[in-house]
Amino acid sequence: MAEPKDKAFQTVRDTAPKNTYRGAVVGCGRMGSTIDDEHIGMPHYPWPWAHAPAMIEARGIDLVAAADDDPDKLADFKQRWDVSALYTDYREMIEKEQIDVVCLTTRPEPRAEITVGLAELGVKAIFATKPMCRTLAEADTMIDVCAKNNVILSMACHLNWYSYYTNARRLIADGTIGPLKSMICHSSSNLSNIQSHTLALLRLFADAPAQWVVGLIDTDKQAQSNADIPGSGIIVYENGIRTILNSRSETMPFAWSLEFIGETGRIISRNAHAQFEIWTPHPETGAPTQTHLPGPWHPRSSMVDAIEGVCRSIEQGREDICPGEFGREALEIGIRESHRRGNIRIDLPLEDRNLRMG
Ligand SMILES: NC(=O)c1ccc[n+]([C@@H]2O[C@H](COP(=O)([O-])OP(=O)(O)OC[C@H]3O[C@@H](n4cnc5c(N)ncnc54)[C@H](O)[C@@H]3O)[C@@H](O)[C@H]2O)c1
Secondary structure, eight states: OOOHHHHHHHHHHHHSOSSOEEEEEEOOSIIIIIGGGGOOSOTTSOSOOSHHHHHHHSTTEEEEEEEOSOHHHHHHHHHHHOOOEEESOHHHHHHHHTOSEEEEOSOSTTHHHHHHHHHHHTOSEEEEOSSOOSBHHHHHHHHHHHHHTTOEEEEOOGGGGOHHHHHHHHHHHTTTTOSEEEEEEEOOSOTTTTHHHHHHHHHHHHTSOEEEEEEEOSOHHHHHSOSOOOOEEEEEETTSOEEEEEOOTTSOTTOOEEEEEESSOEEEEETTTTEEEEEEEOTTTOOEEEEEOOOOSSOOOHHHHHHHHHHHHHHHTSOOSSBHHHHHHHHOOHHHHHHHTTSOOEESSOSOTTOBOO
């Protein structure tokens, strides 16, 4: 029988991509390059967070090029990451540098158009940050073009790869809290920007598409706007799992908490993923008893894990942890639509593909 130490090394080997890919960043701003400069007071967020250093740290990929239409951003990128294949036109970069994997870290506005361009130029994978794009129609286009060109489309909602949540999913699969029944999230964040992380994570735990939604927005005025707003709602997934999402403005910032409630126990994540608890019945008394979620034996940046995961997705021919469909579901702004129509039940997918938020 293998010693535990050997098993650990086996795990390291098994999670490494088999090949080495040529990687590039398109959009060399905060998320692409510099956001770790702002990474202060969050000791529980393992570095690096930006895509460029995460790609440098990840196994199975080399950061070889970058594109940004702002030459100043490229100069800063070169100085930080020692990459000299720099382009103001991402198309020229793909053609000249034979890029396999692109971290697409522009803001949402040009994301759909660039995704179409990258997919048609033949990259193997696009790892695009959130929110996915502006409208559901754009999201449909991104998913369709990647499917047609055999390109992995993965959303950089990196919590989906965060090892504590991976452990939590494993415990649920092992039956530790019984079958998952409900999920509760509180966070003061807006629905499109930060809650796209929450919704992608809940979708991964639910393991089924969202089927219908009822929503409540703070004011009718907010609900009528196309701004990115907070909102609360109930989301019911196709397998009956139920989520309650509470997101209100002017509530305590960073109070991001998530609760996964099973038939016999629950797993709780508090304070923006800083603390994790498991509650299960005591084996003798049956009283609810708290234990800590077993920490990952190799805790590291979820962005590094995500980039390695995208490389493995190329090798297995599909993306399971955060595909484009999860990003699109996070955009299915049924919570606002429900409020607009008098807080009624809204079946998904939404018919109006031109709805937008933010
Ligand atoms: N996952 C996270 O934790 C996280 C954190 C922060 C931001 N984000 C997301 O990252 C995205 C980018 O935000 P940011 O704050 O980094 O923005 P930013 O403005 O700092 O960076 C965007 C960069 O894209 C470049 N760009 C624009 N159009 C381009 C094009 N056609 N070709 C090449 N480059 C182009 C801009 O010049 C700029 O340098 C947003 O969608 C945001 O929501 C995610």
